[in-house]
Amino acid sequence: MKLSEIREKLAADPVDDTFLEEVARDSRVGAQKLLATYRRRQDEAATAALDLQYRSRYERELWPRYPLIAGIDEVGRGPLAGPVVTAAVILRQDCELPVNDSKQLTRHERERLYPLIISQAIAVSLGVADSRAIDTENIYHATELAMGRAVSSLRVQPNFLLVDAMRVPVEVPQRKLIHGDANSISIGAASIVAKVVRDRLMEMYDGLYPGYDFKDNMGYGTKKHLAGLAELGITPIHRMSFAPVREEYMRQQQWIQENGRG
Incomplete structure (x- = not known):
C-alpha cells in the first residue's frame, strides 16, 4: 500500500485494529512515522476527553x-x-x-x-x-x-x-x-x-490614548504604562481610586501649583 493511502486511512475515525496491525508490520520508515503520528493524535484526544470530563463535573x-x-x-x-x-x-x-x-x-x-x-x-x-x-x-x-x-x-x-x-x-x-x-x-x-472582549477594547483605547502601551499591557501597571502616565497624565479610562494613578495625579497637581507660584 502506498504511504499516501496509509495516511488517508489513518486520518479516518475509527481505524480498524486489523489495519493498524498491518501498518505496524510495515518495515518502511514512512509507515512507522505515520503510525506514530496517529497514535500521538489518539493519545491527545483521549487526554482532552478526560480533561473535559473532569472540568465538566x-x-x-x-x-x-x-x-x-x-x-x-x-x-x-x-x-x-x-x-x-x-x-x-x-x-x-x-x-x-x-x-x-x-x-x-x-x-x-x-x-x-x-x-x-x-x-x-x-x-x-x-x-x-x-x-x-x-x-x-x-x-x-x-x-x-x-x-x-x-x-x-x-x-x-x-x-x-x-x-x-x-x-x-x-x-x-x-x-x-x-x-x-x-x-x-x-x-x-x-x-x-x-x-x-476586554483585550479588543484595550487595543481600541490604545488608538484613542497613544503613549500608554495599552495594546500590550491591557491597562496593567507596566513600566511603559507608568512612564506614559508620568509623561502624558491621566486619561478618562484610568482608575483614580487605584493608588498609582491617584499618586501620579497628586504629583502632577503639586507640580502645577508650584509652577503657578513661580
Whole structure:
C-alpha cells in the first residue's frame, strides 16, 4: 500500500485494529512515522476527553436538576486603566469545546475558541463596569454589579450559576468556585469571552490614548504604562481610586501649583 493511502486511512475515525496491525508490520520508515503520528493524535484526544470530563463535573452534577447553567467570570480587576468586563455563558450539555481558564491559553487559542463559544452556546452576554463605576463603587462591588448585568442580559435565563470566586447579586441559585475558570467548562468559556472582549477594547483605547502601551499591557501597571502616565497624565479610562494613578495625579497637581507660584 502506498504511504499516501496509509495516511488517508489513518486520518479516518475509527481505524480498524486489523489495519493498524498491518501498518505496524510495515518495515518502511514512512509507515512507522505515520503510525506514530496517529497514535500521538489518539493519545491527545483521549487526554482532552478526560480533561473535559473532569472540568465538566460540576455541570454534570447539576444538569439533571438545572438544565440551564450559566458560567460567570470577570477580566480586568487588577489593571490601572480600562473597564472590568464580565461574561455569562450557558453551554449546551453536549459541548465538547476544549475551554479552559483563559490565562492558561495563548492569545491564538482564545481567539480561535471565542467565535466557537459564541456560535455554539445557548446564550452569551456581557456586563461592563467602566473606570467611573469602579471609582464610585469600589472594584469588588463594581464587578459584582457587572456580573449581575451579564446574567440579567442573557436571552435565556439560567436555572443556576457557577461563579468564579464571587457571588452575583441576582435571585438565581448559584455556587462560588475557587479557581472556577480552571474547574468548570462554563466558567472557563466565560473567562475566554470576557478576556477576548476586554483585550479588543484595550487595543481600541490604545488608538484613542497613544503613549500608554495599552495594546500590550491591557491597562496593567507596566513600566511603559507608568512612564506614559508620568509623561502624558491621566486619561478618562484610568482608575483614580487605584493608588498609582491617584499618586501620579497628586504629583502632577503639586507640580502645577508650584509652577503657578513661580
